[in-house]
Amino acid sequence: MSLGEFDVISRFFTRPPSFQHSAVHVGVGDDCALLSVSPGHVLTTSMDLLVAGRHFFPDVNPKHLGHKALAVNLSDLAACGAKPLAFLLGISLPRVDQTWLSEFSAGLFALADQHGCVLMGGDTTACDGPVTISITVFGEVPVNRALLRSGARVGDGIYVSGQLGDARLALEHRLGKLTLPPTALQAALPSLELPIPRISLGIALRGIASACIDLSDGLYGDLQHVLAASRCGADLFQTSVLSCSGVQSLLPADFSSSYLLQTVSSGGDDYELLFTAPDVHSHAIQAIAARLDTDLHRIGRITESPGIRMLDEQGVPLQVLCASFDHFSASS
């Protein structure tokens, strides 16, 4: 059975009126969507493209893909301390597979509903290439309260949320480049397929974090963006960085610690927040971690001296590879 473009939209991406949002006046079905931004707020918006075979396995569970496609976008809102409002979905499909679309939309809407984020329009098209998903998210943040990359100051602590490197380990396993023990794989896979956008954390960090970014390209690469925007450098503490691995204790005793460090520091696809904050806020940060039941690791400190140094327990700089993930030079 073949479905037309408008059938795809009405069958899989149109929802009953109860899922409407007071800020969205006209949603799916008019030329534009109309969105109200609260007085005293600015709109925050971001777009991500996901291409099959590049950002996800073509045979990935479509429910997980629906989740992740929105999660990586919500993660950008989180990094700005924004509250989600709505999103637009563009999807280009080589064929209409109703089971796949139904699962994809279930995963997408489950996450959207968690965050009160309404689908308000988009575009659906056929293509002769890989499935391509383009999502634009819309959120709002009070004027002058957005978390930016440019506010890190010398002496600030550097923090990351949750687990780093697990997504990369799961990816390497799926690519056949290593074999994780079943318990480690089971623990790592959700980081790859079902990342949690740190929306509540981003909002809690307004007025506390001096700079913030979400980790999509890996700790090193994304920290470099913060350092470049803030014109400073960073010392990282190797032990603290390694402790961000969620699955470290589940790995074989002979698992290479330098390889583990590399996945944690350059793995990419973590969708955790990296933020900086002056020490005066360290108690507030501990309180946020407890209230949100989210690990917040203090992994380093902002320095005047440019570049990133990884320090051992004695504070001695290590020689480590400092690479980031770039979609045009890596294909994982």
Place this chain on the structure above:
Amino acid sequence: MSLGEFDVISRFFTRPPSFQHSAVHVGVGDDCALLSVSPGHVLTTSMDLLVAGRHFFPDVNPKHLGHKALAVNLSDLAACGAKPLAFLLGISLPRVDQTWLSEFSAGLFALADQHGCVLMGGDTTACDGPVTISITVFGEVPVNRALLRSGARVGDGIYVSGQLGDARLALEHRLGKLTLPPTALQAALPSLELPIPRISLGIALRGIASACIDLSDGLYGDLQHVLAASRCGADLFQTSVLSCSGVQSLLPADFSSSYLLQTVSSGGDDYELLFTAPDVHSHAIQAIAARLDTDLHRIGRITESPGIRMLDEQGVPLQVLCASFDHFSASS
């Protein structure tokens, strides 16, 4: 020479500060773009996907493609009577061709600058498939002044701007399905490759048009969206519809008039505005046409009786094919 993702963004899609917009606080390079909406206004937004081989010829002039990719999105703003503010660009490329990117961005920015529409972010990625372009545009319109599809009332006149069907004739020529005389091709090609988004017209129609839509899927298909949203029908006047063809006088004397009518009424890719308005505004509409130096054709009338009827000069309904363009059932 190979360029990374961030190099592509900085080389081809980053502009000097003079191209910034007072409403855009943080643009390309942070996790989110921040956009202010004027007090008393709502945000209007729309997304379109363009896929090589589906929406454009892979060998199309990249400058024209840059223009058209933004134009089709601006056309959605025009249909709502919105003023453009900014856009996000997602582009997925099988390879980095610097000449192509340079031309593409020149065409894109030339049109963006005409409308004060600022590139404020996006995403760039490699892919193993066709070039895919995803643009999300942002505009604003005063509260309760947006033109919607749902406001057409029985007795309203039906109007279209500019030329219809020319884009389709140029497409059929490019596909080798017919051969246009050189003068006709030259006149028709700009409609296909360099459509003009009717931004000034949309703004001028605030408070005058009762409903509005942009013509992307063809007159019949898009008029049907208005009729469905407004719960009414339409009589169209064949002679007036045919007069919307810009190249009719340049076609051979034996060119099939029924084929011409079909391209005008179902061709798609016109990116003109279709709007309805009560007769009380007919003088105002003539004045707008004169002021903007834009043809505005009165092609029919809204009826209580549902469906679309094409009437001959005696007002007798004709038997004509009533088809719209659907990206999943047509491949042109």
